[in-house]
Amino acid sequence: xxxxxxxxxxxxxxxxxxxxxxxxxxxxxxxxxxxxxxxxxxxxxxxxxxxxxxxxxxxxxxxxxxxxxxxxxxxxxxxxxxxxxxxxxxxxxxxxxxxxxxxxxxxxxxxxxxxxxxxxxxxxxxxxxxxxxxxxxxxxxxxxxxxxxxxxxxxxxxxxxxxxxxxxxxxxxxxxxxxxxxxxxxxxxxxxxxxxxxxxxxxxxxxxxxxxxxxxxxxxxxxxxxxxxxxxxxxxxxxxxxxxxxxxxxxxxxxxxxxxxxxxxxxxxxxxxxxxxxxxxxxxxxxxxxxxxxxxxxxxxxxxxxxxxxxxxxxxxxxxxxxxxxxxxxxxxxxxxxxxxxxxxxxxxxxxxxxxxxxxxxxxxxxxxxxxxxxxxxxxxxxxxxxxxxxxxxxxxxxxxxxxxxxxxxxxxxxxxxxxxxxxxxxxxxxxxxxxxxxxxxxxxxxxxxxxxxxxxxxxxxxxxxxxxxxxxxxxxxxxxxxxxxxxxxxxxxxxxxxxxxxxxxxxxxxxxxxxxxxxxxxxxxxxxxxxxxxxxxxxxxxxxxxxxxxxxxxxxxxxxxxxxxxxxxxxxxxxxxxxxxxxxxxxxxxxxxxxxxxxxxxxxxxxxxxxxxxxxxxxxxxxxxxxxxxxxxxx
Amino acid sequence: xxxxxxxxxxxxxxxxxxxxxxxxxxxxxxxxxxxxxxxxxxxxxxxxxxxxxxxxxxxxxxxxxxxxxxxxxxxxxxxxxxxxxxxxxxxxxxxxxxxxxxxxxxxxxxxxxxxxxxxxxxxxxxxxxxxxxxxxxxxxxxxxxxxxxxxxxxxxxxxxxxxxxxxxxxxxxxxxxxxxxxxxxxxxxxxxxxxxxxxxxxxxxxxxxxxxxxxxxxxxxxxxxxxxxxxxxxxxxxxxxxxxxxxxxxx
Ligand SMILES: Cc1cc2nc3c(=O)[nH]c(=O)nc-3n(C[C@H](O)[C@H](O)[C@H](O)COP(=O)(O)OP(=O)(O)OC[C@H]3O[C@@H](n4cnc5c(N)ncnc54)[C@H](O)[C@@H]3O)c2cc1C
Ligand code: FES
Numbered sequence: 001x002x003x004x005x006x007x008x009x010x011x012x013x014x015x016x017x018x019x020x021x022x023x024x025x026x027x028x029x030x031x032x033x034x035x036x037x038x039x040x041x042x043x044x045x046x047x048x049x050x051x052x053x054x055x056x057x058x059x060x061x062x063x064x065x066x067x068x069x070x071x072x073x074x075x076x077x078x079x080x081x082x083x084x085x086x087x088x089x090x091x092x093x094x095x096x097x098x099x100x101x102x103x104x105x106x107x108x109x110x111x112x113x114x115x116x117x118x119x120x121x122x123x124x125x126x127x128x129x130x131x132x133x134x135x136x137x138x139x140x141x142x143x144x145x146x147x148x149x150x151x152x153x154x155x156x157x158x159x160x161x162x163x164x165x166x167x168x169x170x171x172x173x174x175x176x177x178x179x180x181x182x183x184x185x186x187x188x189x190x191x192x193x194x195x196x197x198x199x200x201x202x203x204x205x206x207x208x209x210x211x212x213x214x215x216x217x218x219x220x221x222x223x224x225x226x227x228x229x230x231x232x233x234x235x236x237x238x239x240x241x242x243x244x245x246x247x248x249x250x251x252x253x254x255x256x257x258x259x260x261x262x263x264x265x266x267x268x269x270x271x272x273x274x275x276x277x278x279x280x281x282x283x284x285x286x287x288x289x290x291x292x293x294x295x296x297x298x299x300x301x302x303x304x305x306x307x308x309x310x311x312x313x314x315x316x317x318x319x320x321x322x323x324x325x326x327x328x329x330x331x332x333x334x335x336x337x338x339x340x341x342x343x344x345x346x347x348x349x350x351x352x353x354x355x356x357x358x359x360x361x362x363x364x365x366x367x368x369x370x371x372x373x374x375x376x377x378x379x380x381x382x383x384x385x386x387x388x389x390x391x392x393x394x395x396x397x398x399x400x401x402x403x404x405x406x407x408x409x410x411x412x413x414x415x416x417x418x419x420x421x422x423x424x425x426x427x428x429x430x431x432x433x434x435x436x437x438x439x440x441x442x443x444x445x446x447x448x449x450x451x452x453x454x455x456x457x458x459x460x461x462x463x464x465x466x467x468x469x470x471x472x473x474x475x476x477x478x479x480x481x482x483x484x485x486x487x488x489x490x491x492x493x494x495x496x497x498x499x500x501x502x503x504x505x506x507x508x509x510x511x512x513x514x515x516x517x518x519x520x521x522x523x524x525x526x527x528x529x530x531x532x533x534x535x536x537x538x539x540x541x542x543x544x545x546x547x548x549x550x551x552x553x554x555x556x557x558x559x560x561x562x563x564x565x566x567x568x569x570x571x572x573x574x575x576x577x578x579x580x581x582x583x584x585x586x587x588x589x590x591x592x593x594x595x596x597x598x599x600x601x602x603x604x605x606x607x608x609x610x611x612x613x614x615x616x617x618x619x620x621x622x623x624x625x626x627x628x629x630x631x632x633x634x635x636x
Numbered sequence: 637x638x639x640x641x642x643x644x645x646x647x648x649x650x651x652x653x654x655x656x657x658x659x660x661x662x663x664x665x666x667x668x669x670x671x672x673x674x675x676x677x678x679x680x681x682x683x684x685x686x687x688x689x690x691x692x693x694x695x696x697x698x699x700x701x702x703x704x705x706x707x708x709x710x711x712x713x714x715x716x717x718x719x720x721x722x723x724x725x726x727x728x729x730x731x732x733x734x735x736x737x738x739x740x741x742x743x744x745x746x747x748x749x750x751x752x753x754x755x756x757x758x759x760x761x762x763x764x765x766x767x768x769x770x771x772x773x774x775x776x777x778x779x780x781x782x783x784x785x786x787x788x789x790x791x792x793x794x795x796x797x798x799x800x801x802x803x804x805x806x807x808x809x810x811x812x813x814x815x816x817x818x819x820x821x822x823x824x825x826x827x828x829x830x831x832x833x834x835x836x837x838x839x840x841x842x843x844x845x846x847x848x849x850x851x852x853x854x855x856x857x858x859x860x861x862x863x864x865x866x867x868x869x870x871x872x873x874x875x876x877x878x879x880x881x882x883x884x885x886x887x
Binding site for chain 1: 652653669671672673675676679680683686687689690691692694696697698699700701702703704705706722726728730751752755757758759761762765766767768769770771772773774775776777778779780781782784785786787788791794795798799801802825826829831832
């Protein structure tokens with residue numbers, strides 16, 4: 001039985017009461033506990049710094065050469081908080097409500113409410129660190145609105161919010177490294193989890209520079225290793241984003257929840273060639289001022305600026321008059337796909353729609369637009385060689401974020417005691433669709449304001465014997481990790497790692513992407529094991545395990561994607577409803593909107609590894625809604 | 637988007653490890669789309685090398701959006717290549733002409749030892765930050781965010797300095813391999829804000845002392861750093877750092 005450990009009582013008091021009921025570790029004893037934090041993006045850096053401040057001994061790990069380079073650095077648009085500084089009717093309850101609704105009623109009320117409560121502390125904390133959020137002329141903080149909300153609650157730092165928040169957390173982490181309370185291991189990849197007597201007690205790592213394998217033991221392991229969007233090969237994620245840490249933990253007993261819940265972001269630069277290595281997001285905040293349209297005539301050859309107003313279809317404004325261009329991401333993405341599938345798409349491939357700033361520039365002036373989005377326009381021009389101040393941007397949906405992740409309870413602990421999961425790596429707060437500007441909020445809430453308390457609750461009651469890196473259980477896991485690396489090097493086949501990754505990504509995008517159906521999913525389930533089999537027979541990984549070997553790093557990650565993908569496709573096949581980003585073509589309303597099935601699917605699907613990624617065991621956590629009424633989501 | 641293709645010659649620095657002396661190797665690449673990014677061109681080169689059973693060129697990269705600061709190499713003598721205010725990952729092949737020879741080397745500086753090929757070790761930057769590049773504020777101890785109003789002008793200036801991506805191009809471009817632009821940006825950003833006020837003198841002193849101890853050279857106002865900076869961080873920040881140091885010496 002999955003026990004979510006949601007405290008009873010009134011929603012608004014749960015977190016306070018829970019913190020009161022958690023046993024405390026006294027300050028002198030905190031020094032006796034060692035914590036491993038894997039990943040130092042927003043979730044991991046904030047967690048490491050805060051736990052170190054409390055007195056725990058932290059060892060932190062990341063793949064990049066510096067914690068400042070985690071994928072969080074790339075977040076553009078902003079971070080939500082229920083400050084109500086704009087006096088426009090926002091509140092903790094409204095943020096909670098919008099998030100549960102935006103997630104299409106597939107998240108836990110208690111978690112989401114806590115997230116909304118913590119949101120305000122996050123802004124305070126970040127400002128105190130010196131994070132340079134946008135300000136008004138009076139010196140107070142500015143806000144903008146984001147998709148799926150009708151209030152302005154998003155705090156931002158030009159188009160570089162993730163960068164500034166991560167640097168804030170990185171600074172806090174640097175301070176604790178300097179204080180000797182955090183040992184930082186950069187360019188170090190976790191390859192496996194060590195579980196002893198049923199509890200997470202350590203990890204096996206490979207130093208990416210020297211190639212050295214190491215075992216690290218601790219009293220708890222906290223995974224903050226981000227999302228798995230790169231299973232699609234092309235996504236807006238940074239190149240190193242992977243599923244390895246989560247997947248290895250899954251194989252050691254952590255359940256994987258809702259792996260099919262992925263977010264396709266509506267505003268990305270369209271694919272333009274088969275050499276392409278990644279997709280670039282154009283922040284959702286652009287939809288505040290940009291209007292989305294396609295020509296009313298199919299394959300209209302005219303330049304967009306030559307197409308008169310009455311020959312344009314502003315299809316979001318037409319279909320969703322009350323939210324207009326600010327509908328949530330899943331809705332906007334599907335609408336773009338629909339017009340392109342119907343033949344109205346623009347650009348060389350016909351797989352793009354216009355995002356037009358002409359009206360906003362006329363209204364507010366070019367300078368105001370530059371002030372708001374300058375770096376995004378600049379990036380767009382760099383990539384496409386077109387000037388978005390003069391001609392509309394071309395955009396298309398792309399894989400962006402993964403709502404699924406390792407299952408965690410209210411304390412953020414997985415099904416392996418002592419293994420906690422934070423940030424994008426867990427499944428917890430966004431249900432089937434994440435609202436814009438909520439991932440940064442969740443990562444920092446988990447790291448600054450949840451784990452520091454709940455880990456104490458675990459230590460205060462867990463009976464933790466001493467473990468050492470040279471005991472048999474640890475040596476065994478380390479041996480397995482080494483053998484796997486040897487095996488990859490010894491295949492000595494003919495195809496490069498990337499070609500397998502591309503093949504898998506292509507299959508996942510076509511069959512497990514924006515729209516899914518039984519036939520396509522069954523085909524994916526047939527094809528994935530075939531690709532995996534060929535990978536292990538024919539992959540070509542040059543070089544050796546000693547020293548820096550980037551092909552080898554990639555090979556390990558692709559091998560794990562090739563297992564994980566199967567569980568993901570199976571989850572999508574099993575969930576016979578449409579909700580949020582999970583759109584099953586068989587389950588839609590007559591107007592083409594997602595049709596949920598609350599009677600049969602108002603649950604979290606948590607998969608247990610059984611030795612075969614095609615045959616995991618399904619456990620269901622039923623979701624109960626006491627405060628928010630389940631309705632057909634409407635943004636009309 | 638135009639999709640022309642070009643043929644290029646590459647001279648790439650190959651070095652097996654920190655101990656190897658390294659050398660240039662030549663490669664030819666045909667039919668590279670001008671829409672490809674510089675790093676995508678390197679992907680194509682690596683695919684070609686792998687197919688020939690050779691070791692691919694090691695190079696650092698992650699976001700490929702110009703924000704993480706991971707990528708970087710010296711292209712035809714310029715850190716991050718010919719385009720001003722642009723990281724290598726955001727440089728596109730349309731910047732180069734067909735038939736051109738492109739020479740690629742790692743960022744070179746005593747404080748940035750080469751790990752392999754184009755990959756260097758920039759841990760020294762982290763060490764500088766650890767010695768004081770922060771506001772000492774514990775989680776949980778912050779006042780309400782709007783209790784600290786900051787004039788927009790100051791906030792904007794601080795922001796411009798805060799956009800440094802820590803890539804190290806400034807060090808690679810400097811004839812003395814100085815890190816003054818990197819340190820100056822961080823010190824300026826925090827000293828322009830009220831939150832950074834209390835620790836401003838110690839911060840400037842400690843960061844510069846650490847910088848000196850790590851093998852970075854002295855600043856001789858050559859200004860090459862600003863030229864190479866993909867984020868256009870201004871040398872004004874070095875002047876501000878010097879003022880902070882002066883004030884620190886007086887207190
Ligand atoms: C282009 C873009 C723009 C975005 N914009 C926004 C926005 O405006 N607002 C918003 O709220 N959200 C946004 N998001 C989403 C948000 O940025 C991410 O969800 C969030 O930053 C994830 O943070 P994290 O700390 O969980 O993980 P990450 O930042 O991905 O960090 C993962 C960490 O784990 C490490 N790691 C991974 N695997 C291993 C391993 N095996 N061993 C060791 N270390 C490992 C990595 O090195 C890294 O340090 C955006 C995302 C993208 C792609
Ligand atoms: S790869 Fe991130 S800045 Fe170039």
